[in-house]
Amino acid sequence: MGEFDYIIVGGGSAGCVLANRLSADPKTRVLLLEAGGRDDYIWIRVPVGYLYCIGNPRTDWCMSTEAEQGLSGRSLKYPRGRVLGGSSSINGMIYMRGQAADYDGWRQSGNAGWGWDDVLPYFKRAEDHYEGPGEFHGGGGEIRVEKQRLRWEILESFRDACEQQGIPHSRDFNTGDNEGAGFFQVTQRSGWRWSASDAFLKPVRSRANLKVETGALVDRVIIEQGRAVGVAYTLGGEKREARTGGEVILAAGAIGSPAILERSGIGDAARLADLGIAPAADSPEVGANLQDHLQLRCAWRVSGVATLNARAANIFGKALIGMEYALRRTGPMAMAPSQLGVFTRSNPRYTTANLEYHVQPLSLAAFGGALDPFPAFTASVCNLRPESRGTSRITSADAAIAPSIRPNYLSAAEDRRVAADAIRITRAIVAQPALARYHPEEVRPGIAFQTEEELQNAAGEIGTTIFHPVGTAAMGTVVDQELRVIGVRGLRVIDASVMPAITSGNTNAPTMMIAEKGAEMVLKARRHSAPSF
Structure with a gap:
């Protein structure tokens, strides 16, 4: 060429x-x-x-x-x-x-040109939302956005526990204010x-x-x-x-x-x-x-409710999971790594949500490792606006x-305070009546961590990147x-x-929005530099 x-x-x-x-x-x-x-x-x-x-x-x-x-x-x-x-x-x-x-x-x-009102049209332009076009969503674009094709009782109960903790339900995190609890699209x-x-x-x-x-x-x-x-x-x-x-x-x-x-x-x-x-x-x-989001993978052992730890614990369970996906494109094989999302504030002084939860009907010691040999769920929580810079x-x-x-995670004092608060808030959610019938027992980081210093140290022990x-x-x-x-x-x-x-x-x-807007900038510059006859 x-x-x-x-x-x-x-x-x-x-x-x-x-x-x-x-x-x-x-x-x-x-x-x-x-x-x-x-x-x-x-x-x-x-x-x-x-x-x-x-x-x-x-x-x-x-x-x-x-x-x-x-x-x-x-x-x-x-x-x-x-x-x-x-x-x-x-x-x-x-x-x-x-x-x-x-x-x-x-x-x-x-x-200039990068405020919410400036970028929202670029999000909408490329989107093909399952509900069709509206005030906040686009229809007919390239990026297909759908609801997840699964259901877990433990996740619905966690969402209810969030409401009992004062965190409202949310059916759409993409309207400019994502505070609340709901299922990710x-x-x-x-x-x-x-x-x-x-x-x-x-x-x-x-x-x-x-x-x-x-x-x-x-x-x-x-x-x-x-x-x-x-x-x-x-x-x-x-x-x-x-x-x-x-x-x-x-x-x-x-x-x-x-x-x-x-x-x-x-x-x-x-x-x-x-x-x-x-x-x-x-x-x-x-x-x-x-900058990156550091997630704290807090986990609780439960009883009397289905989790992926139990469903995938043997060959028979894995075969059923495979069959469900093959026949219906639903179930665990259709799962995103995280299904339920929660956005809340670690402290009332924050004007918008500064914590994000990725809640999962499973638990494991490390990403990509084996599932724990007992039923459990994970409530990973991350500081959305870290002050640490790497x-x-x-x-x-x-x-x-x-x-x-070198991300330099938790190098800022405020990030360590937010991490300790995040673990406390997670414990408060799990202590709500909606989850009590499953008898949750804290596995990670563990109830031994209680003081501010202990919780900050725990964050350093269990924290890991969420790839952002x-x-x-x-x-x-x-x-x-x-x-x-x-x-x-x-x-x-x-x-x-x-x-x-x-x-x-x-x-x-x-990132895709930035590319959409950036492409328009490139094409505009080309038009302005082209000779006119």
Whole structure:
């Protein structure tokens, strides 16, 4: 195809949206480069298949954090999608926009055009909501959003216990105020996962002006005279270059995009020089401002109620689960990792919900491990707006070497206070009458943890990532409000890394919204730069 109008690096949630929108004009030549492979693995499509995709090098970068002081020196697995569809092909499928106040905060911090009223039309434009179009939802878009296809008595009882605790029922978390308890809506279609690749890329793969390369590991952006003119990448062991007369767009995610920027000489100039990388733009905030949601997996043993621990405890139970999915596309195999959501405040001084629960009819010691050999449920709770900030930065100019990821969980005193309060609130919910008939017994962290210091220590022992890294190429420091990299022409970052502050909920839907809005910005710039005759 020769020189391209746009080169998109990363075929994940943002990249698939960008490829769709930017290639809509048949005169526009678009190249999409994805380091992973095709998304034809059966466990990508089956919702419960995230268990076989996370930690699998076929679909996951299989990264890890450095040892975290706030987590008792533990290093955490840090899943990132390495396949078409990116993390939307391996994630929990929860469709969650966050709160209106999140985006109004972006706007108030100097990012004009990113308030709630500004971004809501982009959420709606791409959405195909099961209830159809309305004030807050879209119909006929690419992203299919449905109710979950399952029922668990223990989850309904937990929701009732929340109401007894003063947390109201919520039937829709995506109206700008997500406070309440209810069931998550998911990116599924008729019991199958509906990834960004399913939604945006597959329907347009046949476009003659769109070229998709998988297995393409991007080394760096080629910068000449202060302008991005292409990318250097490796495909099948062969070094290649692709050139553009338009723009290079990084959509490799909150870990991948800052790494490519740094290898291109955009970052802390002195540190990059120590790695043998010639500086192109001194931008010390590249790779900084890393934010993530740390979840505390609190678990209770119960009796007299069905849980997945018991249903999947033997071959017969597993066979029934398999048959239910095969015949009806319902049941545990259609489950998102978390089914019931709860949003509440850890302290009345917060004006909006700052805690999110992911409640599950199961328990296990660690993600991906074996289920506990007794009936139980888990109420994972995370601080939605952590003050702790971390970094993701390269340690080598070699693209094959993973960056050093340091989230710095619980490094802020307020985060430790919120964590202790979150455990107390969880215990208060479980103590309500709606759950009493199941005789809940606390398994994790355990009733031995009672004082403020003990609860903060417990949070460090049981805390783990919920896979929401953002902010490492933030608007206002690394990119401007049009998502253009400051200091380099013809280069943008359009993915979760541009969030100046993390959203109050799961981050996949906001990432696709950013790509939707970003694509419009790119096309608008092209129209304004086109000569008129």
